[in-house]
Structure formats: structure tokens, C-alpha cells
Amino acid sequence: MPEKIAVVGAGSWGTALAVLLARKGFKVSLWARRPEFAEMLQKNRENSTYLPGVFLPENIEVKNNMSQVVQGANLVVLSVPSHAVRHTARLLKPLLEEETTVVNTAKGLELDSGLRLSQVLEQEGISTPAVLSGPSHAEEVGRGLPTSVVVTAKKKVVAEYVQEVFMGPSFRVYTNPDLIGVELGGALKNIIALATGMSDGLSLGDNARAALMTRGLAEITRLGMALGANPLTFAGLAGLGDLIVTCCSMYSRNRRAGIELGRGRPLEEVLAGMGMVVEGVPTTAAARKLAQELGIPMPITEEVYQVLYKGKPVRECVSALMERKRTVETGFLGVTWS
Numbered sequence: 189m190p191e192k193i194a195v196v197g198a199g200s201w202g203t204a205l206a207v208l209l210a211r212k213g214f215k216v217s218l219w220a221r222r223p224e225f226a227e228m229l230q231k232n233r234e235n236s237t238y239l240p241g242v243f244l245p246e247n248i249e250v251k252n253n254m255s256q257v258v259q260g261a262n263l264v265v266l267s268v269p270s271h272a273v274r275h276t277a278r279l280l281k282p283l284l285e286e287e288t289t290v291v292n293t294a295k296g297l298e299l300d301s302g303l304r305l306s307q308v309l310e311q312e313g314i315s316t317p318a319v320l321s322g323p324s325h326a327e328e329v330g331r332g333l334p335t336s337v338v339v340t341a342k343k344k345v346v347a348e349y350v351q352e353v354f355m356g357p358s359f360r361v362y363t364n365p366d367l368i369g370v371e372l373g374g375a376l377k378n379i380i381a382l383a384t385g386m387s388d389g390l391s392l393g394d395n396a397r398a399a400l401m402t403r404g405l406a407e408i409t410r411l412g413m414a415l416g417a418n419p420l421t422f423a424g425l426a427g428l429g430d431l432i433v434t435c436c437s438m439y440s441r442n443r444r445a446g447i448e449l450g451r452g453r454p455l456e457e458v459l460a461g462m463g464m465v466v467e468g469v470p471t472t473a474a475a476r477k478l479a480q481e482l483g484i485p486m487p488i489t490e491e492v493y494q495v496l497y498k499g500k501p502v503r504e505c506v507s508a509l510m511e512r513k514r515t516v517e518t519g520f521l522g523v524t525w526s
């Protein structure tokens with residue numbers, strides 16, 4: 189078991205994970221990007237900006253100095269937004285010991301390259317990173333409510349180590365050997381949460397939300413299979429599980445952003461009002477590009493892209509989706525009429 193754990197990123201998720209690990213008795217060092225924010229957190233013991241009402245146990249120290257945070261840590265938990273993963277990895281890499289395990293907890297794809305975040309870490313010299321994903325809102329993890337997630341890595345021993353570190357009475361961790369599927373499930377569900385939010389913002393009803401979630405899962409699976417994922421992973425916690433929580437919970441920033449867009453508010457205004465990351469926005473552009481390159485139909489993603497990046501009115505997306513040509517539900521799985 190690690191003597192010290194470093195958590196890099198003091199937003200909602202980094203704070204909740206630091207608290208979870210500290211409650212397990214680990215010595216935790218939490219890195220905050222802004223010095224004044226680190227000082228405030230260290231002093232007040234509450235992250236009132238990103239996770240109000242959750243108090244930091246005594247065994248968490250908060251610092252802005254990444255070198256001090258990482259020094260002596262056997263495990264580094266990376267909890268910065270996906271757009272900051274590459275830059276943060278570059279800062280981290282020279283500070284890591286050879287045997288330090290890095291766990292990425294951000295959910296997204298790199299915007300320009302379309303790479304999964306573990307691929308970004310590997311490009312930056314961080315080998316065999318683990319990935320923690322699944323239905324897990326910081327607000328509930330911070331309050332110690334029951335949560336189940338998955339951890340994956342290229343090596344079983346790494347995934348099992350991280351499983352053992354995080355596992356606790358209110359945090360159940362499964363391993364899953366499908367790195368590609370787990371990462372894609374966590375990244376792509378955010379696009380569908382934007383779509384269901386838009387539908388809810390337009391009051392299109394429960395049937396529409398269920399259809400978007402189900403057909404959203406179909407297009408996630410289609411892209412996933414083309415990229416080498418096991419389709420069954422999308423029926424698990426990192427796929428369906430995270431899709432359900434993100435499309436149905438009012439804690440979801442992607443869902444809330446979608447609702448505001450559905451009500452007709454412009455994207456810039458919605459994002460400015462959120463004050464937190466809405467990972468589905470860059471991921472939509474990255475996934476659409478990948479889908480186009482691979483020739484994979486992703487009609488919901490395409491409509492979300494048109495709303496976000498081309499200003500298409502959400503109401504026009506309804507007919508674009510409903511009036512697509514007739515098809516077989518399970519065709520993408522090879523299950524069709526003989």
C-alpha cells in the first residue's frame with residue numbers, strides 16, 4: 189500500500205478523491221493550480237468553489253508546489269480537465285520515480301489528436317497509466333454515498349493495485365481489462381448527456397430521453413468497436429452505468445449545460461455560467477472528427493456538434509434524427525434479418 193498519495197487537481201473530482209483516500213487513512217497531498225487557492229484550501233479545509241460542504245480531513249495537505257506534492261508519493265492521481273492532461277503530464281513526468289503509478293481520472297479525448305488520455309500520458313513518457321472511470325459524481329463520493337467504478341490499465345497488476353488502494357465500504361472498484369472501451373465510455377457519454385439535456389430543456393419527454401440514451405449507447409459502441417474496444421464494456425459501469433448517471437443526474441454539468449442549450453441560451457453564456465468543466469463540448473468535436481475519418485455513423489453526436497459549433501437550433505435536430513432513413517436496431521452488432 190502507498191505511504192503517500194498525490195492528487196493533482198483540486199477541482200470537484202480531485203477534491204472528492206483526496207477526501208475518499210484520506211478517509212481510508214492514506215497521507216494525501218493535493219495539488220491546486222493557483223497558489224492563493226491552495227492556501228485558501230489548506231486554511232479553510234473546505235473547497236467552497238468546487239465541492240462545498242465536504243471538509244478535508246487532517247491527513248490532507250494542500251500545496252501549489254507540484255514537486256513537493258509528488259515527492260515520496262507512490263501513487264499519483266491525475267484529476268485535471270482533459271484539455272490540461274498533456275501539459276500537466278509534462279510538468280509531472282520529471283518529478284516521478286520510476287515505480288510511481290499514475291491514475292488518470294479525467295474523462296475526455298484530446299481535442300486536436302482525438303487520442304485517449306492514457307495515450308496522451310504514454311506519449312509524454314508516463315508508461316502504463318491506470319484509468320479510473322464509471323458513474324461517480326464528486327458531490328456523492330465526497331459525502332461517502334455508495335459508488336461503484338472500474339479501473340483499467342494495460343497490465344493487470346497495475347489495475348489490481350489501484351483497485352486495492354481505492355476500494356472501501358462506500359467505494360466499490362471493479363477491474364476491467366478493456367482500456368480502450370473504459371476510456372471511450374467515460375469520454376463519449378458526455379456527448380449523449382448534452383443531447384439528453386437539450387431534449388429535457390425542450391421538454392421533449394421521457395421517451396425521447398430513453399431513446400437518446402439507448403441509441404447514444406449504440407453509436408458509442410459503434411465507434412468503440414471501430415477503435416478496438418470490446419462492445420460488452422459499454423454495457424458495464426464505464427458505459428451504460430456512467431451514461432445513466434450523467435443523463436439523469438442534476439449533478440451532471442454536461443446534462444445541465446444541455447438543458448440550458450435546449451432552452452435557447454447560447455453556448456458561451458452557458459459555459460461562462462457553469463464555472464466548471466463541461467467535457468462533452470471538446471469531446472463532441474474530437475469524436476465527430478474520429479467518426480468521420482473512420483466512416484462511422486454517429487447521428488446524435490453530429491446533431492450535438494451542429495448545435496455547439498454551428499449554432500443550429502436544437503428544435504431542428506429533432507426532425508433530423510427522427511426522419512433518418514429506416515434501419516434495423518441491431519444492425520451495427522451484425523444481428524439482422526436472415
Ligand SMILES: NC(=O)c1ccc[n+]([C@@H]2O[C@H](COP(=O)([O-])OP(=O)(O)OC[C@H]3O[C@@H](n4cnc5c(N)ncnc54)[C@H](O)[C@@H]3O)[C@@H](O)[C@H]2O)c1
Binds near residue numbers: 198201267268465
Ligand atoms: N466532478 C465529477 O463528478 C467527476 C467525476 C468523474 C470524473 N470527472 C472528470 O474529472 C476531470 C476534472 O473534472 P472536475 O469535476 O474536477 O472539474 P472542475 O471544473 O470541478 O475543476 C477543474 C479543476 O481543474 C483546474 N484546471 C483548469 N484548467 C487547468 C489547467 N490548464 N491546468 C491544470 N488545472 C486546471 C481548475 O483550477 C480546477 O481545479 C474531468 O475530466 C471530469 O470529466 C469529474
Ligand SMILES: O=P(O)(O)OC[C@H](O)CO
Binds near residue numbers: 323324430433467
Ligand atoms: O458532471 P459531469 O457531467 O462532468 O459528469 C461527471 C462524471 O463523469 C459522472 O460520472
